[in-house]
Amino acid sequence: MATTKLTGKELKQIGYPEGRAIGEAQKAMEAGYKGKSKKFKLELLEKVVQNPALYLKHDQLGSIAKCLIIKEEAETVEQLNTKRIPYNTYGAEGIEPGAVNQMEIAMKLPVTHSGALMADAHQGYGLPIGGVLATKNAVIPYGVGVDIGCRMCMTLYDMPAVFEYESLSYYKKLLNDNSKFGNAVFKRPKGHDVLDRAEFGEINILKSLKDRAYAQIGTSGGGNHFVEFGVAEIVDAENEYGLPRGKYLAVLSHSGSRGLGANIARHYTKLAMDKCRLPAEAKHLAWLDLDTEDGQEYWLAMNLAGDYASACHHQIHERMAISLGEQPLAMIENHHNFAWKEQDAEGNEIIVHRKGATPAGKGVMGIIPGSMTSPGFIVRGKGEHAAINSASHGAGRVMSRRKAKEMITRDEVKSHLEHAGVHVIGSGVDEAPMVYKDIHQVMAAQQDLVEVVGTFTPKVVRMCGDERFAKVDS
């Protein structure tokens, strides 16, 4: 019964390790010991964990014992290398020491091939945000990040890019009608091929995530995610879209894979940390070998989450195009939280993790957003091997969310936005423009990595209003 159901926490208290044994124990108790008291169950399970070998052949408890024993055999303790592989840093003067420290730990992993630190780097879990890490046949869930497939997407329109007083309410209405933030979802979610993918039926964790993925498709979530109208200005006449130099009305979106990716990340991070034991300072860098079932499963699930994130953006832009009554001239998009199979300079396969970094292989197009009141950039990668074909994924935070809530007032943000002529729906002070680094300095630090094809100036922005904090609405 619900009242006597054991929690993972209780099982850990009697000595159960993180991992499958906990789930097996819960299952066994529900199946064969349903009427028994909590005390009885806990005492029984404690005996199993203390001497699993005795219970291997037991009808109800054998599966728990198996997990406990196999786990012991599978668990290996990995050591860090004493020497770290050298790596390049871009814009070092603007990067906090915590991020550098995390990168240096990552460069000592036995599976590390190479790495680079981007100019917008700041501290994260395991690998810093703005960290690029190439490994040999291993994938690090925390090297991808919690929001798998977090990405940018921009559409450009052959429409006048004017934002006068009369047109503001029109753009605000389009944003309100065609995007959903926070917990909100569309009443009638659009279908998409990604929802029919076989992985949803083939991988256990995905079975339980499909319904919510269906409900949340086309939504943006929270945090630093946004959908905005603005002015794109193409400055490179030799661009691959055939766009003449000049100004365009543009829609820019930033979001990821919602609950789907978050739960995939959580599941496989736990699994990796369970199977791949590392010294405390590196524990979040636990990896999955790509030749194992878990590693292959994560790879498939990660790619599904990436495609789902992409689908969400495409639906946002599709809804906008319908409302605008125009087809976009071009769409530019890129993941910036993901892992790819790529090749090093000698042609060997490497697994490149970009955790808050823009792919910038030669000729690869991408978007590097600034802040609400500073421009973003449409960029073309230069294929710089020293940066592992990468660039920053934005300006980078200069102030934590918590600090922003302490230091910045709603009025300050309001007057800052007013002065810049930017109109905002939603957002909190923790996403105020002043919490970000100067994008121009960041771009200056990565001139060898990308060339600028165009700029984007936000005009009407929608973010997730966070009612717990001062809401900025102007």
Next chain:
DNA sequence: ATGTGC
């Protein structure tokens, strides 16, 4: 990032 918890 995430129904922000395990």
